[in-house]
Amino acid sequence: EAGVAQSPRYKIIEKRQSVAFWCNPISGHATLYWYQQILGQGPKLLIQFQNNGVVDDSQLPKDRFSAERLKGVDSTLKIQPAKLEDSAVYLCASSLGASGTYEQYFGPGTRLTVT
């Protein structure tokens, strides 16, 4: 079974530029998550999708971050404009989303450096 795919793996941009990350979840997984992991901290949930609808985006800085999940499969996370404090690893995860299944499967992440 293929795992969660993410691209790019690394990205370096200057502040005020824009950037986009892509995620392809495990086939058949209804729920998709985007996390931000700052160095030395645990992952922090940014947004959760169930199929192509948003379940929770309360911690997404909506003035600069946006995310979409077209057709309930792939997802993109965009930052525009980027700030220095956005430097982090952005992790995508997916889960079956069915009752009784709580395990999330993570992709390798995209390491973003904002200079």
Place this chain on the structure above:
Amino acid sequence: DQQVKQNSPSLSVQEGRISILNCDYTNSMFDYFLWYKKYPAEGPTFLISISSIKDKNEDGRFTVFLNKSAKHLSLHIVPSQPGDSAVYFCAATSLRTAGNMLTFGGGTRLMVKP
């Protein structure tokens, strides 16, 4: 306000000995707990979980203990192996709320010396 805390940023253990990683939580709504393991340049991988209706769950060398009254859980690895060297994250969720969103602790870096 950190609802899930891992107070030890790092832990060093000799190969063959027991590793004990600790996690504390403050939110009484949390009723399901998970441990993830993370190697450098990889995403976290699920290790073991426990429901609040249990106080222990075991899977091979890994055992998780839950003390609900103390709002504390621990992961025991016996015997520890060099391949266990990684960052371990504790995570918690409430099955009573929609979405089962995970709240993670800050992680503990485990180093197992040969």
